[in-house]
Amino acid sequence: MELFEKAKMVRLRSHHEKYLLADDDEETVCQDRNGSVMNARWTVEVVKNANVLRFRSCYGKYLTASNMPFLFGMTGKKVLQTLPQRLNSSLEWEPIREGFQVRLKTPYGQYLRANGGVPPWRNSITHDIPHRTATQDWVLWDVDVVQIRVQSSPPRQLPPSQPAVSQVDSTDSDASAKIELVSPNFREEISDESHSSPVKAEGRIIYYNVGKENGDVTDESGGLSFTFRGNGVEELKKKLQEETGLGDILVCSRNPLNGKLYPLRLHLPPNNTEMHVVVVPSSSE
Numbered sequence: 699m700e701l702f703e704k705a706k707m708v709r710l711r712s713h714h715e716k717y718l719l720a721d722d723d724e725e726t727v728c729q730d731r732n733g734s735v736m737n738a739r740w741t742v743e744v745v746k747n748a749n750v751l752r753f754r755s756c757y758g759k760y761l762t763a764s765n766m767p768f769l770f771g772m773t774g775k776k777v778l779q780t781l782p783q784r785l786n787s788s789l790e791w792e793p794i795r796e797g798f799q800v801r802l803k804t805p806y807g808q809y810l811r812a813n814g815g816v817p818p819w820r821n822s823i824t825h826d827i828p829h830r831t832a833t834q835d836w837v838l839w840d841v842d843v844v845q846i847r848v849q850s851s852p853p854r855q856l857p858p859s860q861p862a863v864s865q866v867d868s869t870d871s872d873a874s875a876k877i878e879l880v881s882p883n884f885r886e887e888i889s890d891e892s893h894s895s896p897v898k899a900e901g902r903i904i905y906y907n908v909g910k911e912n913g914d915v916t917d918e919s920g921g922l923s924f925t926f927r928g929n930g931v932e933e934l935k936k937k938l939q940e941e942t943g944l945g946d947i948l949v950c951s952r953n954p955l956n957g958k959l960y961p962l963r964l965h966l967p968p969n970n971t972e973m974h975v976v977v978v979p980s981s982s983e
Contacts, residue, residue: 724779728821760781768824798911809828811837902972903925929966
């Protein structure tokens with residue numbers, strides 16, 4: 699579930715290196731290598747008080763596990779785009795993490811499966827339980843986060859305004875009390891001075907992508923970013939673990955000469971220079 703906690707829109711990439719697409723007929727789904735089209739983007743809806751998600755296509759319809767068989771006599775059932783009058787369990791998918799990938803389980807115990815082979819199986823999508831070892835990986839999906847969910851912060855409460863300060867001069871008991879009021883203009887002048895020299899924000903911009911064990915990054919131009927205030931690699935590693943929800947990782951940078959990744963070991967570049975990093979499993983070579 700942590701892979702989707704901050705995701706507003708995602709792309710799902712199958713074991714065949716193809717993306718889950720909503721067909722133009724607005725009813726069926728398929729898989730295709732072109733992941734740059736809008737049909738490959740799915741809006742994530744988190745179901746409250748449940749460990750399940752809904753995926754909405756660019757046509758406003760939900761990814762649905764139907765009860766219609768894909769082919770008569772076969773176990774696989776059709777996956778469609780639907781928009782029922784009432785939201786039901788056929789629209790809900792439980793994410794089960796498998797390392798850097800995820801399986802999407804229906805309430806009926808089946809999994810979203812990207813099929814291979816010859817037509818009509820080729821590029822089709824069903825929900826099924828894989829019984830053969832050769833098809834075990836067909837239910838594994840890579841998650842590419844396209845858009846991050848922005849969490850709205852509660853409005854900050856301002857402190858109650860202080861009344862004007864009054865001072866009584868009582869040095870002479872026979873003299874009448876003397877009252878001095880602080881001018882409101884003086885209070886405004888203090889406020890103006892406090893804002894006249896803004897404090898320079900500290901930190902650097904970190905752009906990051908999540909790579910596979912071999913270091914491959916599908917779309918390095920579409921990385922995410924955050925502001926990092928720190929100088930140590932370990933601090934950056936902990937921050938990236940929070941951002942990605944991953945555990946045992948390496949933080950790498952790409953060599954501009956040969957394009958290869960190398961792990962960051964020492965200090966980060968000085969002067970808060972922005973960085974582009976790739977997060978890979980610690981087991982990567």
